Amino acid sequence: MSDLFQLFDLPATFSIDEHALEQRYQALIAHCHPDRYASASALEQRVAAKRAADINDAYQILIHPVSRGRHLLELAGVDTQALERQPADPEFLFEQLMRRERVQDFTSLDNDEAAELVDDVRHQYHHSATALATSLDANDVAVASSRWVELNYHQKLHDELEQTLNRQVSR
Amino acid sequence: MLLQIAEPDAPVENTRPRRLGLGIDLGTTNSLIARSDGKETSLIPVDSGGMLLPSVVNYSGDTPLVGTQALALAVSSPEDTVASAKRFMGRSLEDVPLSERSVLSDGEPLAFATRAGAKTPVEVSADLLMALAQSAEVTLQEKADGVVVTVPAYFDDSQRQATRQAADIAGLNVLRLLNEPTAAAVAYGLDTSINESGVLAVYDLGGGTFDISILKMERGLLRVLATGGDTALGGDDVDAVIADWLADSWSLNAPNTSEQRELRRLAREAKEQLTTVDEHQVSSAIFPSKPAITMTTDTLESLATPLIQKTLMACQQAVDDASVQRIDQVVLVGGSTRMPAVQAAVQAFFGCEPLCSIDPDQVVAIGAAIQANVLVGNGSGDDAVLLDVTPLSLGLETYGGLVEKIIPRNSALPIAKAQDFTTAKDSQTGLVVHVLQGERERVEDCRSLARFELSGIPPMVAGAARIRVTFQVDADGLLEVSAVEETTQTQASLVVKPSFGLSDDQVADMLRASQEFAAGDMTARQLTEARVEAEALLDGLDGALSADADLLTTTELAELSAEQQQLQALIGSDDIDAIRAQTQQLGEASLAFAERRMDRSIKSALSGVAVDTLDASSTD
Numbered sequence: 079m080s081d082l083f084q085l086f087d088l089p090a091t092f093s094i095d096e097h098a099l100e101q102r103y104q105a106l107i108a109h110c111h112p113d114r115y116a117s118a119s120a121l122e123q124r125v126a127a128k129r130a131a132d133i134n135d136a137y138q139i140l141i142h143p144v145s146r147g148r149h150l151l152e153l154a155g156v157d158t159q160a161l162e163r164q165p166a167d168p169e170f171l172f173e174q175l176m177r178r179e180r181v182q183d184f185t186s187l188d189n190d191e192a193a194e195l196v197d198d199v200r201h202q203y204h205h206s207a208t209a210l211a212t213s214l215d216a217n218d219v220a221v222a223s224s225r226w227v228e229l230n231y232h233q234k235l236h237d238e239l240e241q242t243l244n245r246q247v248s249r
Numbered sequence: 250m251l252l253q254i255a256e257p258d259a260p261v262e263n264t265r266p267r268r269l270g271l272g273i274d275l276g277t278t279n280s281l282i283a284r285s286d287g288k289e290t291s292l293i294p295v296d297s298g299g300m301l302l303p304s305v306v307n308y309s310g311d312t313p314l315v316g317t318q319a320l321a322l323a324v325s326s327p328e329d330t331v332a333s334a335k336r337f338m339g340r341s342l343e344d345v346p347l348s349e350r351s352v353l354s355d356g357e358p359l360a361f362a363t364r365a366g367a368k369t370p371v372e373v374s375a376d377l378l379m380a381l382a383q384s385a386e387v388t389l390q391e392k393a394d395g396v397v398v399t400v401p402a403y404f405d406d407s408q409r410q411a412t413r414q415a416a417d418i419a420g421l422n423v424l425r426l427l428n429e430p431t432a433a434a435v436a437y438g439l440d441t442s443i444n445e446s447g448v449l450a451v452y453d454l455g456g457g458t459f460d461i462s463i464l465k466m467e468r469g470l471l472r473v474l475a476t477g478g479d480t481a482l483g484g485d486d487v488d489a490v491i492a493d494w495l496a497d498s499w500s501l502n503a504p505n506t507s508e509q510r511e512l513r514r515l516a517r518e519a520k521e522q523l524t525t526v527d528e529h530q531v532s533s534a535i536f537p538s539k540p541a542i543t544m545t546t547d548t549l550e551s552l553a554t555p556l557i558q559k560t561l562m563a564c565q566q567a568v569d570d571a572s573v574q575r576i577d578q579v580v581l582v583g584g585s586t587r588m589p590a591v592q593a594a595v596q597a598f599f600g601c602e603p604l605c606s607i608d609p610d611q612v613v614a615i616g617a618a619i620q621a622n623v624l625v626g627n628g629s630g631d632d633a634v635l636l637d638v639t640p641l642s643l644g645l646e647t648y649g650g651l652v653e654k655i656i657p658r659n660s661a662l663p664i665a666k667a668q669d670f671t672t673a674k675d676s677q678t679g680l681v682v683h684v685l686q687g688e689r690e691r692v693e694d695c696r697s698l699a700r701f702e703l704s705g706i707p708p709m710v711a712g713a714a715r716i717r718v719t720f721q722v723d724a725d726g727l728l729e730v731s732a733v734e735e736t737t738q739t740q741a742s743l744v745v746k747p748s749f750g751l752s753d754d755q756v757a758d759m760l761r762a763s764q765e766f767a768a769g770d771m772t773a774r775q776l777t778e779a780r781v782e783a784e785a786l787l788d789g790l791d792g793a794l795s796a797d798a799d800l801l802t803t804t805e806l807a808e809l810s811a812e813q814q815q816l817q818a819l820i821g822s823d824d825i826d827a828i829r830a831q832t833q834q835l836g837e838a839s840l841a842f843a844e845r846r847m848d849r850s851i852k853s854a855l856s857g858v859a860v861d862t863l864d865a866s867s868t869d
Binding site for chain 2: 086087101102104105106107108109110111112113114116117118119120121122125126127128129130131132134135137138241244
């Protein structure tokens with residue numbers, strides 16, 4: 079497992095400068111894209127295509143918090159596939175289930191309830207991301223593993239809610 | 250020998266003569282070909298003077314007739330006339346609705362039954378491409394060095410492979426398969442307005458399909474963020490709704506085939522008229538007893554609104570997928586966007602006035618020509634890079650008929666992803682790799698692209714084998730899948746060729762059969778290609794060595810020079826195999842050097858940004 083942060087010359091931490099990552103990604107992909115080498119030799123085309131694919135892949139992994147967390151855990155030697163197969167804490171699961179039902183019934187909530195749910199989901203999401211960052215910074219792999227599993231759930235719910243909100247705005 | 254000093258960022262100063270790159274829009278109804286010199290772009294006349302070549306081929310005579318000539322024969326010999334072949338590209342018989350199968354021959358691969366025999370959609374497309382290329386050659390008095398062929402963004406892997414095959418059979422050197430919306434953005438120069446960053450939507454409503462793409466332009470990069478649409482929604486559906494409305498208004502019960510055709514014609518006419526006038530009288534000699542009906546733009550709008558709303562739902566999905574807050578510009582593509590109701594709905598939805606100064610039927614070919622000119626080698630070095638995405642997720646069949654996604658849709662290209670699998674049973678020696686494309690979870694709801702077997706796995710207990718399956722998608726959107734059992738290095742791989750497509754041998758046969766390449770020409774062509782490839786490698790290496798020789802040890806440098814001299818000595822000979830073999834050998838010998846150079850150039854590209862970032866933050 080190689081450190082993907084190195085490709086962008088960024089430190090391997092969960093809290094990243096998204097703007098810097100974005101800029102570096104743009105510069106690198108513009109530099110290595112096969113179109114830049116369309117009239118070069120087959121060899122150079124191949125080398126460029128391979129690098130371009132690596133850069134696209136690495137960027138996708140690092141830009142999303144869940145996959146960035148997964149990568150950092152893997153760098154720390156954690157088997158994240160096994161982690162995903164482990165059953166989550168029942169109490170946590172139950173709480174998520176309740177939130178999820180409310181997100182699915184979002185349109186039937188009154189304004190106050192809706193605002194409260196949005197705050198709650200966003201807060202939980204950011205809270206779990208911060209908790210993951212803290213435990214990773216402290217090299218506490220065991221705690222970071224649990225926080226990462228939680229972030230997985232919070233992220234899914236967060237995305238679902240944001241999409242529902244987008245749709246309402248555009249209507 | 251003159252040494253060229255090449256910086257990786259600034260491609261070698263162009264000392265070669267200008268090369269000719271052409272852009273081709275291979276459309277369902279019409280096809281176009283265009284050229285650009287970097288400043289001006291124009292369509293090339295085809296089909297006795299017009300700019301549009303009807304995508305129709307007639308096979309009644311000894312040689313295929315294309316375009317208007319074929320269209321004229323459609324009435325007298327409909328069974329030998331093939332239209333809309335694009336809709337059948339990369340499809341198998343079972344994909345085609347029963348009502349449309351009458352024109353097809355029995356069995357696979359899917360083909361049109363004609364007097365000249367069964368013609369596959371790939372062959373029909375190849376005939377169209379050949380006609381376009383020949384028209385261009387006659388007009389420009391020059392053969393194209395390379396072409397960019399456009400495909401709809403929603404085209405899946407098998408449809409792209411089929412398009413690629415058609416171009417190969419037509420003897421064209423494909424620089425790139427380019428997505429139509431990306432080409433449209435290039436035509437408006439939106440890729441080069443690099444100082445302006447912004448988000449762009451391309452709304453493409455054709456006769457039978459709707460396509461929406463969201464692109465972002467920034468710092469010389471035009472990036473597709475999301476793409477979506479509906480492959481069974483278009484202007485033809487608007488015609489159908491109007492025709493039904495006319496039938497209702499005239500109280501026609503169950504109109505017969507010729508009456509239906511007349512209703513469709515009246516509908517299309519009314520739709521087209523109402524793009525320029527506010528009112529249109531509909532009457533017909535076929536229905537003499539029926540009074541003339543007044544259709545207004547309002548009537549048309551109320552009839553078309555449900556269909557337009559459907560396109561806007563797809564737009565919303567694409568905007569969601571792209572996670573963008575607002576759209577700065579909208580480009581209109583496709584003849585159906587001439588409808589004022591469509592333009593108004595698009596403007597209201599995106600909140601900005603759509604760009605439509607370039608003819609929506611020509612905009613894709615124009616963009617393709619501009620990009621072809623860059624890719625063929627006439628670029629200035631600071632041309633924008635077009636970053637396309639996969640339209641659909643790619644995955645594998647796993648236990649229980651479920652699909653495991655390996656590459657999610659809207660992933661930037663090129664991309665490579667690997668996933669590890671293991672055996673389910675003790676002593677399992679083989680594994681079927683079933684490659685699928687689509688968003689649904691179950692195998693039967695996705696499109697099956699290919700199936701191959703990794704065999705020869707040594708017997709192990711269940712779960713002990715480590716099978717790494719790698720998916721690679723290149724910049725054209727073409728997929729290659731390989732599988733390796735890692736503990737024993739048992740390998741299997743294939744370029745995904747749809748089972749109903751043509752094999753490499755079949756393509757080679759067709760290439761030989763087309764009159765363009767008699768046996769002698771074929772050898773001459775192969776020799777030229779081998780020499781061009783060898784020269785490109787030698788030239789590239791010369792430049793590379795003069796710039797970065799310090800990346801090699803003295804021994805490495807000596808080895809490389811020896812291989813280089815051997816190829817140099819062979820290049821003038823007629824021995825195709827020897828030239829190819831030595832090119833291959835030199836390529837392998839210089840692979841590590843090329844990688845080190847790429848890494849060095851990446852570092853320098855990065856250091857430029859790192860400084861920019863600091864500057865930006867200090868001025869904030």
